Amino acid sequence: MADKCQVSELHAERLKFKPVLPNVLKKGVASVKPVFGKATKSIADYDTVKSIFSHTYGMPVVSFQSGSNNAVSKKTVNIGVVLSGGQAPGGHNVIYGLFEGLKSANRKNKLFGFLGGPSGILDNKTMEINDKVINDYKNTGGFDMIQSGRTKIETPEQFAQAKATLLKNKMDALVFIGGDDSNTNAGLLAEYLKKENVPVNVIGVPKTIDGDLKNEHIEASFGFDTATKIYAELVGNICRDVNSARKYWHFIRLMGRSASHITLEVGFKTQPNMVLIGEEVLAKKMTLSDIINQITEVIVKRSEMKKNFGMILIPEGLIEFIPEMKELISALNDALAEHEDHILTLKEIEEKRDFILSKLPSKLSKLMQSLPLDIACQLMLDRDPHGNVQVSLIETEKLLIEMVSEKLKELKKAGKFNGKFSSISHFFGYEGRCGMPSNFDANYTFALGYNAAALVLNGLSGYLSSVKNLTAKSQDWKCGGVPLTMMMNIERRKGKEKPVIQKALVKLEDRPFKEFAKQRDKWAINDCYMFPGPIQFFGPASVTDITTKTLQYEQKKK
Numbered sequence: 272m273a274d275k276c277q278v279s280e281l282h283a284e285r286l287k288f289k290p291v292l293p294n295v296l297k298k299g300v301a302s303v304k305p306v307f308g309k310a311t312k313s314i315a316d317y318d319t320v321k322s323i324f325s326h327t328y329g330m331p332v333v334s335f336q337s338g339s340n341n342a343v344s345k346k347t348v349n350i351g352v353v354l355s356g357g358q359a360p361g362g363h364n365v366i367y368g369l370f371e372g373l374k375s376a377n378r379k380n381k382l383f384g385f386l387g388g389p390s391g392i393l394d395n396k397t398m399e400i401n402d403k404v405i406n407d408y409k410n411t412g413g414f415d416m417i418q419s420g421r422t423k424i425e426t427p428e429q430f431a432q433a434k435a436t437l438l439k440n441k442m443d444a445l446v447f448i449g450g451d452d453s454n455t456n457a458g459l460l461a462e463y464l465k466k467e468n469v470p471v472n473v474i475g476v477p478k479t480i481d482g483d484l485k486n487e488h489i490e491a492s493f494g495f496d497t498a499t500k501i502y503a504e505l506v507g508n509i510c511r512d513v514n515s516a517r518k519y520w521h522f523i524r525l526m527g528r529s530a531s532h533i534t535l536e537v538g539f540k541t542q543p544n545m546v547l548i549g550e551e552v553l554a555k556k557m558t559l560s561d562i563i564n565q566i567t568e569v570i571v572k573r574s575e576m577k578k579n580f581g582m583i584l585i586p587e588g589l590i591e592f593i594p595e596m597k598e599l600i601s602a603l604n605d606a607l608a609e610h611e612d613h614i615l616t617l618k619e620i621e622e623k624r625d626f627i628l629s630k631l632p633s634k635l636s637k638l639m640q641s642l643p644l645d646i647a648c649q650l651m652l653d654r655d656p657h658g659n660v661q662v663s664l665i666e667t668e669k670l671l672i673e674m675v676s677e678k679l680k681e682l683k684k685a686g687k688f689n690g691k692f693s694s695i696s697h698f699f700g701y702e703g704r705c706g707m708p709s710n711f712d713a714n715y716t717f718a719l720g721y722n723a724a725a726l727v728l729n730g731l732s733g734y735l736s737s738v739k740n741l742t743a744k745s746q747d748w749k750c751g752g753v754p755l756t757m758m759m760n761i762e763r764r765k766g767k768e769k770p771v772i773q774k775a776l777v778k779l780e781d782r783p784f785k786e787f788a789k790q791r792d793k794w795a796i797n798d799c800y801m802f803p804g805p806i807q808f809f810g811p812a813s814v815t816d817i818t819t820k821t822l823q824y825e826q827k828k829k
C-alpha cells in the first residue's frame with residue numbers, strides 16, 4: 272500500500288481478522304499427506320482432450336490427510352502467483368494463504384507476484400510478496416496488490432516466453448488464480464511445461480463472482496458469496512424504494528457473463544417480482560418476444576391490482592441464451608474472427624455493422640436489423656482474448672424496457688392495459704467485484720491459497736485447488752486437488768474447436784432452480800420483498816457466517 276497512507280475504520284478492523292483454516296491444514300503443510308484416488312477422464316471428448324494433454328491427462332483426484340510429510344520442507348522454493356480475469360472478492364487472501372502455507376513448510380520459501388495478470392509473465396514483471404505486503408492487504412477486496420488482466424497465453428511464442436520467464440526467475444511453480452478460461456490456460460501451460468521437461472508446476476485456484484466454475488470437487492468459486500451479498504443489499508434497498516414510492520418498475524441487470532447463478536442467488540435473497548433465468552429461456556427455446564410477453568403479463572396483472580410498480584432481475588448473459596440471439600452471436604463471432612483484418616480498416620460503427628450484415632445468413636441479418644442500433648453495435652464489440660462476447664457492455668435491461676413499453680402501448684390501444692408504466696434501468700456488476708470479502712470468502716480464499724501451497728510443495732501440476740464441505744464450519748472443510756483436464760471438453764471458440772473447462776450453468780433439474788420455481792408465482796403478485804442489508808463482519812454467526820442459499824439448497828441444508 273505504498274501510495275495509501277490512510278485506511279477506513281472498517282479496513283483497519285478487517286486487517287486484524289484471522290481466517291480459520293480447515294483442521295487438516297492447521298499444523299502446516301509438512302503435516303499433510305496427499306492421498307491419491309483413481310485415474311480420471313475429461314467430462315467429454317475424451318480422445319481429443321487426451322491427445323492435447325498427453326502429459327497431464329488422467330491424473331487422479333488428490334485429498335489431503337493429516338500425517339507427517341517433512342520432505343516438503345527440505346527444499347527452498349520460489350513460487351510465482353498471478354491473478355487472471357475479472358476481480359473477485361478474496362483474491363488477496365488466496366495470496367495470503369499461499370504465503371502462509373509456503374512459509375509453514377520453510378521460512379526461506381519465496382513468493383513472487385506477476386504484475387497485471389498473465390501479461391506480467393510474458394513481460395517478466397514481478398514483485399516479491401513479503402510480510403509487509405501481506406499485512407497491508409490481508410482480508411481486503413480487490414486485486415490491487417498485483418493487479419489482474421485478461422491476456423491469454425496461447426501462441427507458441429507466448430508459451431516459449433512464459434517458459435523463459437519462469438526459468439529466468441528460477442521458479443519452481445506458478446499458481447494461477449482464475450475462472451474457467453484462465454484455468455484452461457493454466458492447464459495448457461502445465462501440459463506445455465511437462466512436455467518441454469521444464470520442472471515448473473502449475474496449480475489453479477477457482478475464482479469468479481459468476482459462480483460457474485463448479486462441479487463435484489469445486490463446490491463454489493470464490494467471490495460469488497461476497498458479490499451476491501453486495502448485489503442483494505443494493506437490490507433489497509431498491510425493493511424498499513419500490514414498495515415505498517409505488518410508481519416505478521425497476522429493471523436490474525446483474526453481472527454473470529454466462530450462467531445465471533448470481534441472479535438466482537440475489538433472487539432468493541430479495542424475492543423480487545420477476546427473476547429471469549437464462550438457462551430456462553434456452554431450455555424452453557423462448558424467443559425475445561416470448562420473454563416480452565411474459566414480463567408484460569406480470570405488469571398487466573399487477574396493474575389490475577393497482578400495483579404499477581415492481582422489480583425484475585435480468586442476468587447479463589440472458590441475451591446469449593435466447594436461441595435466435597445465440598445463433599446470431601455465434602455467427603457474429605465467426606464473421607468477426609474471419610474478417611477481423613478488413614473490419615479493422617472500417618472507421619464508423621455503422622459501416623462495420625453494414626459489412627457484417629452482408630456476411631450473415633439472411634435470417635440472422637434480418638434479426639440484427641430488427642434490433643435497436645445501440646444493441647446491434649454492442650453485439651459487435653471486440654470479444655475478450657478468450658473469444659467471449661462482452662455481455663457486461665450490452666444493455667439488455669434497456670432493450671427489454673424498450674420492447675415492453677411498445678407491447679404495453681399496443682395492449683393499451685386494444686383496451687387490455689389500463690395501468691401506468693414508468694421504468695428505471697440499473698446494471699450492478701463492477702460494484703460487487705472488489706468488495707471486502709465476507710467472512711466466508713475471507714476463510715475460503717485463505718484455505719484455497721494454503722491448500723495450493725500444499726499441492727505445489729507436493730510436486731503436483733495441472734491441478735485446481737479444491738476445498739469442500741463448504742456449508743460446514745471452516746474447521747471441517749476438506750482439502751485436496753482436482754485435475755484440470757477432468758473438467759474439460761471441446762467447444763467452439765473464435766471459430767475454432769478448443770479444449771475448455773466446461774462452464775457450470777444453472778441446472779433446471781437441481782434444487783436451487785426447483786426451489787425458485789416453487790416460489791416465483793407468489794413473488795410476482797404479492798410483494799414478498801426481502802431486505803438483506805449490508806454484509807456483516809461482526810456479530811451473531813447467523814448473519815456473519817452464512818453461506819449462499821444456492822450452496823445451502825445444493826447441499827440440502829435448507
Ligand code: FBP
Nearest residue numbers: 356357450478479480526527528663
Ligand atoms: P471472470 O470470469 O474472469 O471472473 O470475470 C467475470 C466477470 O465479472 C463477468 O461477470 C463479466 O461479464 C466480466 O467479468 C466483465 O469483464 P471485464 O472485467 O473485462 O469488464
